[in-house]
Structures are given as structure tokens and as C-alpha cells.
Amino acid sequence: MTDVITTRIQSEPFDMAAECALLAERCGEAGAIASFVGIVRGEGGLRDLTLEHYPGMTETGIAELARNAEARFPLQGGLVIHRYGTLTPGEAIVLVLAASRHRQSALDAVAFLIDHLKTEAVFWKRERYLDGTVRWVEAYESDDARVAKWKN
Amino acid sequence: MRLTLRYFGALRDRLGREAEDRDIADVTTAGAAIDALVEQDSTLASALLDFPRARYAINQRFATRTALLADGDELAIFPPVTGG
Numbered sequence: 001m002t003d004v005i006t007t008r009i010q011s012e013p014f015d016m017a018a019e020c021a022l023l024a025e026r027c028g029e030a031g032a033i034a035s036f037v038g039i040v041r042g043e044g045g046l047r048d049l050t051l052e053h054y055p056g057m058t059e060t061g062i063a064e065l066a067r068n069a070e071a072r073f074p075l076q077g078g079l080v081i082h083r084y085g086t087l088t089p090g091e092a093i094v095l096v097l098a099a100s101r102h103r104q105s106a107l108d109a110v111a112f113l114i115d116h117l118k119t120e121a122v123f124w125k126r127e128r129y130l131d132g133t134v135r136w137v138e139a140y141e142s143d144d145a146r147v148a149k150w151k152n
Numbered sequence: 153m154r155l156t157l158r159y160f161g162a163l164r165d166r167l168g169r170e171a172e173d174r175d176i177a178d179v180t181t182a183g184a185a186i187d188a189l190v191e192q193d194s195t196l197a198s199a200l201l202d203f204p205r206a207r208y209a210i211n212q213r214f215a216t217r218t219a220l221l222a223d224g225d226e227l228a229i230f231p232p233v234t235g236g
Contacts, residue, residue, distance in 0.1 A: 038236060051235070054160055054228065057212035082235060094236055114236060122209075123235030124161030136162035139205070139232035 005066035005078035005098075005113075009059050011085035014095055019079055023097050027076035030099035034106035036114045037096075042089025045130040051084040051093065051123045058084075058122040065116050073109040075100050080113060082121060112150055118143040153177075153223035155185060160230035163206065166199045182208050182227060183217025205232050 016037060023033060040049050062080055069078065079097040087093060094117065098109035118140075125137035158171045174192075179185045186208070190197040200206060208215045209228040221227065 052161060054158075054209070054212065054230075057209060057228070060212060061214075118236035120214075120233065121235030122233050124231065125234045126161075136165070136231070137234045139234050143236075 004070045007062045007066050007080045014081045027099040030076040031101050032103040032106040033099045034110040035097050036110045038094040040087050040089050040091050047128045047130050048086050048088045050086045050126045053084045054122045073105045115146045119147045156226045158228040162231050182219045
């Protein structure tokens with residue numbers, strides 16, 4: 001059985017337009033493809049951002065999240081790409097695409113996936129600033145609240 | 153039992169080590185194992201005080217302190233995740 005939502009964990013950049021076109025081709029029945037792209041913000045003199053992951057657990061966790069989204073929303077297809085390694089401001093970190101017959105389930109599936117990626121995807125971000133400061137990003141409690149609202 | 157411990161993110165940096173094998177006697181749960189490790193290891197004890205929201209995984213699945221452990225398990229300890 002083929003997964004509805006494909007998941008990839010990679011250090012390489014991705015091509016949003018190409019991925020969207022591939023998904024559209026794969027999902028001929030879809031009337032809507034919704035997307036989310038997360039981008040490294042360059043504020044405060046950030047030099048770069050390094051995402052550490054837990055090889056094995058990170059992949060398994062994101063695949064399980066994708067299975068949950070498939071069970072919850074009527075999707076024709078979807079894609080989650082999450083990068084690890086060192087990224088500079090302006091680079092894309094994460095891509096979420098969801099294809100459905102109608103826009104609402106596509107938009108909802110993307111929101112569900114990114115909200116859960118924030119609290120469940122096994123990555124840790126370390127920021128390095130132009131002045132040499134290095135700091136690990138702390139988890140936001142507001143992200144937990146966003147996930148809690150899906151539990152109904 | 154013998155456990156493989158793994159540390160990630162800021163906790164790994166704080167400890168200055170990323171993995172180690174440790175033998176612990178007379179424990180069945182993740183919470184009891186961590187309490188026993190903290191007893192044996194003052195570096196780990198002080199590091200965990202700095203990470204009160206630390207999370208656990210057993211064999212690469214999120215686990216709570218009440219989760220059961222078996223000989224040879226991989227127990228990971230890390231700060232809350234910050235992906236996305």
C-alpha cells in the first residue's frame with residue numbers, strides 16, 4: 001500500500017515549485033493543493049541555524065504524524081519535507097503540501113501537520129549570531145496550545 | 153540491566169557527551185532509571201536540574217517516566233523539541 005502523504009528528512013534544499021507540480025501530477029483528482037513553507041528568519045543578526053535530529057526517531061515520528069493526518073482528512077496526496085543541518089537566513093526549512101478535492105480539507109490538513117511538527121517533530125534548533133553568540137531555541141508553550149486545539 | 157543513554161540538543165552540550173552505556177540495578181521504569189542515574193552521576197544530576205522540561209524516549213519512541221524498560225533498551229533524554 002502506498003502512503004498518501006510522502007515524508008522526507010533531508011539536509012539538501014528542496015524545490016517548492018517542482019514538488020508542488022509533482023504532487024499535482026500524482027493527484028489528478030485533487031481540486032486543491034494547500035502549502036506551508038517555513039523559512040529561516042534573519043532577525044537579530046542571525047548568522048545561521050543548525051537543526052539537530054535523532055536519526056530514526058525523527059523519521060518514524062514524522063511518518064506517524066502523516067498517517068494521523070491521512071486518517072483525519074480526506075486527502076488525495078501530500079508531502080512533508082523537513083531539513084536538518086545548517087541553514088542560513090532566507091533558506092526554507094520545512095515544506096508541507098496537502099492535496100484534496102476541496103480547499104478546506106487541504107488547508108486544514110496543512111495546519112494540522114505544521115502545528116504538530118512544531119511540538120512533535122524531533123529536531124532541536126541552535127542559532128549562531130554574527131557577534132559569535134550561540135543559543136539553543138527554547139520550545140514555546142504557545143505551540144503546545146496550538147496542538148491542544150486539535151484534540152476534540 | 154544495561155541501558156544505552158543518548159542525549160540531544162542543549163542537554164548534550166551541557167553534559168559534553170552524547171551517548172554512554174550504563175548498568176542500573178533494580179529498576180523497571182524510565183523514571184526510576186533516571187533517578188538511579190542521577191544518584192550515581194552528579195554531572196547528570198546538575199544538568200537535569202537545568203532542564204526541568206526534559207523529555208524521554210525509549211527505543212526511539214516518546215515515553216513518560218512510568219514507561220517500562222528492558223535490558224538493552226536505548227533511553228534518550230533531551231529538551232523539548234523545536235522543529236517545524
